[in-house]
Amino acid sequence: MRRFISSLFRALGNLRQSWVVSTITTAIISICLFLVGGYILMIHNIDNIMENMQGDVRVTIYLRDGFPMSDTNFLQDRLTGLAEVESVTYTSKSDALVEFRSMLGNDEDLLEGMDEIPLPASLRLTPKPEYRTSEGIHSILGKIGDDSLVEDIQYGEDWLGRLEKVLVVLNTGAVVLGGILSLAAIFIIANTIKLTVLARRDELEIMRLVGATEAFIRTPFLIEGLIQGLTGAIFSLGFLVLLHKFVVKGLAATVFDIIGIRSLEFLSTNIMIAILLSGMFLGGIGSIASVGRFSR
Amino acid sequence: MIQLFHVSKWYQKDVPALQDTNILIPKGEFVFITGASGAGKSTLLKLLFGDERPTSGQILVHGRNIARLSKSKIPTLRREIGVVFQDFKLLSSRNVFDNVALALEVLGMPRREIGRRVFSMLKRLGIHHKMRANPLTLSGGEQQRVAIARALVNEPLIVLADEPTGSLDQEVSEHIMNIFSDVNARGTTVVVATHNLDMVKTMGRSPP
Known part of the structure; x- marks a missing residue:
């Protein structure tokens, strides 16, 4: 426990010392998760509209x-x-x-x-x-x-057939586009973290030189990654809340009547938790993997 | 005691950095390793602190065969060896005190004990008044003294120095070498790699 607290303090010290790089990393994580979250939000609401239309059958x-x-x-x-x-x-x-x-x-x-x-x-x-x-x-x-x-x-056979075709295209497109977007986000976050670790490779070399164990070196990097990932995810959710409010406010009630829904839904609790965990996972694992690349 | 038995190191095929090398350095000795650039001096030191592994042969450091040492045991070896480089290898993101303290932090030593030992070491080397300074603001000689303080602060059994005065002027070099003599006089084995034969002669020993 004492070692963990010591690592936590070292991690916080490192974040404070390199706050510019840490802020940039957090911002990039936040932007990537915002794009993925925004995409999920959009697909979730399109699904709702489609379900609503199917409800009219x-x-x-x-x-x-x-x-x-x-x-x-x-x-x-x-x-x-x-x-x-x-x-x-x-x-x-x-x-x-x-x-x-x-x-x-x-x-x-x-x-x-x-x-x-x-x-x-x-x-x-x-x-x-x-x-x-x-x-x-x-x-x-x-x-x-x-x-x-x-x-x-x-029963509106033609209408139902067309709706089903649209749903197939939308669902396939959602999976493919979502996959590409997620991979791009992972790639960008991993490379950003790799660059931040690369900038500190002298520190890694010197710590190894004075006899630091891999656990001593990696734990603060893991904590830094988790903190950056979690902070980035929290900011991305904050921006999504603002985006959601902005869009709902921007669309008049009549628009909702036309598309047959009462309002746009926000992300479910499970999805929000998944975004927070994804941020922590990408930040933490990205850091540890990057430190590992510079080990001898 | 340091012993090398038929040690060879090849970085590339047909280009040996060390070939069939046998060395015995008794405990408490002060030894210079001399030779032209590329002779393998740095390679020899890297083998001794586990930064490189020999292509063949055995290396014993205080009875431990480091040619067969697992990766997880290397930190333990390095805690017994202080290493000093020509380019100091100090962290510009930490001040003088924190650079030296790093060698004790890795041991998990309490902060108060670290403070006491680091201050004592900086005072011994005459740079305690600069302990809050950034290493980059110090002269070359001062930076090297900080690097030596970091190498000595955990009281290692062996000190390895790779061209420690390579970038320093004559007067500062002599001062640095006197520090190593003092360290050796306290019972620590000192191995200095240098291409500067004049410095070796000044220290009053013949090259091996």
């Missing part, structure tokens, strides 16, 4: 006229019992007309003079979230089967 089953209500209830119960289905609601002809009127708004007088309601009754089926895909919907359609009560089924 509904299956509308239009019913033939002239069947007794008991047949409709039977079909509704059967569909509600399916494992893939979250809920099924019945919309009568008159309900459909009310909805249609409200959709027409000022043009509702177009409907005047109609003796009969032209709109069919329907069952609106909401699949469970994991079945809101083309595959999931097809599975539900297969279970509805041929029923003489069903006149037509609609």
Whole structure:
């Protein structure tokens, strides 16, 4: 414990002594983690928007006229019992007309003079979230089967197909771009730390000359790396909070309405902890590895 | 006691730095190693403090075969050997006191004891009044005295000096050599590598 405290004091002394280089290293770690964190934040919110759009997936089953209500209830119960289905609601002809009127708004007088309601009754089926895909919907359609009560089924097949294609491209792009960005960040941080250690190679040589053990030499470098990494990560999270607030404030509520979300979410606690640990890991391991490169 | 048995060191094929070298240096001796530049003087010293390993042969330092010494044991060896270089090898980021203290810090010595020993050593070498100075602000002779203080402060059994006066004028060189004589008189084995035969003669010994 005494040795650790001694190493801690030496590390703090070194950071104070070479504060310019330490600040630059911390700033570079901070910028790299900010870019990676910002990217994760962006992908996280795009995912939310996409999930929100997938949440709109509904299956509308239009019913033939002239069947007794008991047949409709039977079909509704059967569909509600399916494992893939979250809920099924019945919309009568008159309900459909009310909805249609409200959709027409000022043009509702177009409907005047109609003796009969032209709109069919329907069952609106909401699949469970994991079945809101083309595959999931097809599975539900297969279970509805041929029923003489069903006149037509609609679920926006084209729209859902396009959304799924966009999701595949986005997810693949996110992984590739995220990987490249992370590798670039690791490369930049590792090289920055290597240069700072290189600048102190005389110190390493002299410490070895006077009989310092590798643990004595490396422990303060490890502590310095951990402190720089953690500080850089904390600053990167601080900048991300500011960026998030700035973007949320900049986007009007109407923009959120259009894209179908209430607001932009910030990073989850797990991701924030991961960023802090990444900073410490990169700083600590980078330092130790760099010192090791200059050992004989 | 230092013993070399048939020691050879090759950095490159066909270019030996040392070849089949046999040396016996009894404990408490003052020995000069002389020769032209490139004769292998520095290599010999590097072999003695474990900075290089022999290509062949055995090296015994106080009964320990350092040719077979594991990497983790080298710090222990170096704590028994003080090394002085022509270019001083002082840290410009530390003051005189802290440069000397480094040799005791690596031993895990309490700070108060370090302070007492470092001050005592700087006083012995006559540079205690400069202990808060940056080494770069000192003269060559003063810097070399700081380097000697660092080499001696943990009371090593052996002191190795590689051209310790190579960059100093005659008067300062004599002063530095007198310090080594004084160290030797206290029982420490001193090995000085130099190409300066005049200095060897001035010290009153013949080259080996």
